Amino acid sequence: MLIRHAPDLKDCDVTDKALYLRRREFLTAGAGSAAGFMLPLGAAQAAGLAYKPGVVKTDEKLTPKEDVTTYNNFYEFGTDKSDPAKNAGTLKPRPWSVVVDGLCDKPKTFGIEDILKTYPLEERIYRLRCVEAWSMVIPWIGFPLRDLLKAVEPQSKARYVAFQTLNDPKQMPGQRSGVLDWPYREGLHINEANNNLAILAVGLYGDVLPNQNGAPIRLVVPWKYGFKSIKSIVRISLVEKMPKTTWNMMAQDEYGFYANVNPKVDHPRWSQAKERRIGEFNRRPTLMFNGYGEQVASMYAGMDLRRFY
């Protein structure tokens, strides 16, 4: 079969490099004027988010924003990967609040605006590796999860963190079907939650999160398969026991609680040794912990990763 090689990128798909390198000037200018004139939040959003650029960088090529925002697994808006971009318009990311409760001394409900005001935002360019063997490189805007957890003063009994997505079929029409057990649930060990790489993201490519990417606030844990990075979070609970997680409940032998990216442990239905980077034609080898071993491997020292997949 004849295949045109590399159907991926044309020159016109890429923001001109010179322009791209100056993007922060525009953003800073936008944020500055927003603050200066005390414009309502809407205007600040339109101008992008104020953040510290390049806190985590990579020399890998970014996945085009078009692909990042049109190729999504977000079953709350349909099971096809093009569905979320089409259907997520019904989600209302403002007003929004996140309950942080459980085993902590100061449980609190955070309004999304409070969060944006309280926590300094950083740009972190992470690889995202989906359990379906494709990957992207995404410039997220967010802040470390541990900063938010610190505010509620977790108790020593708290060993895990449980997350929940919004459960509202009116806003999330996919929840009318029973393809998953709603609401979507995810979880981390407390050490994982406190790892510097674990962030709550509120934006990507300099702007607020599009609905289909998990607006207004989502988890990003880049050393784990994408389904761990739960979207549109409404509740974060500190708990003692390992929480139930959606895909694990669906198929225990296919989706483990840890779900660390691991080229040596296959998904029962496909190999995880290689991945297809979105925008590239040939597959590339998958890296252990998605290439973040230096930062995370010590948390799993001595653990049988074949058993705790």
Add this chain to the structure above:
Amino acid sequence: MRAPKDGAPRSMLWRDRFIGWIIGAFCAAPALWLIYRLFNDQLGANPVEALIRQSGVLALQMLLVTLAVTPVAKIARQPWIIRHRRTIGLWAFATVLMHLSSYLFIDKEMDWAEIGKDILKRPYITIGMAAFVMLVPLAITSLDRIRRAMGPHRWRRLHQLIYVIVPAGVLHYYLLVKADHRPPLVYAGIAALLLGWRAWSFYAKRRPPIKRSA
């Protein structure tokens, strides 16, 4: 294209041939459309995945259409439709080939070791591959010369393999779906209907006619 039975008017042959071409064009169009979109960046962010998925669904649809030819012709009492079954079946085979080659050559990049492991370890691939292997002799024996050499009885026996191939294709689809099993179940329902009709008509033929009370 088979010639009409002896004694049929010559115009019939031309009409048949013409209808055959139209049917062929309809069968080829979706696959060609898929290839067109592949080459024009219209298959989204992950064109390889889209190609495999869409060609697979298309192949299954084509096999079901092939399986529907006989019941439709019999129920509608339009036996001429059956003369076009081979055209449809061969296009179904071509679509299956497209699906399989996009897996072998594009997705797996001819990494035969990995493909071998896939076939052995992953039931949905084992089943899909088995269905393909069964389909090959059906395509080959569609050649007039071979078909005639086989004789109608043996030919029909062999082609009854399609009753195994289609459920295998549906199962192949069902097993690879992550969570939303509704689409493969729809195809399972259609396949069950088409196979059920055959079982029913086979059974009805063998039963002695029932006396109806006036």
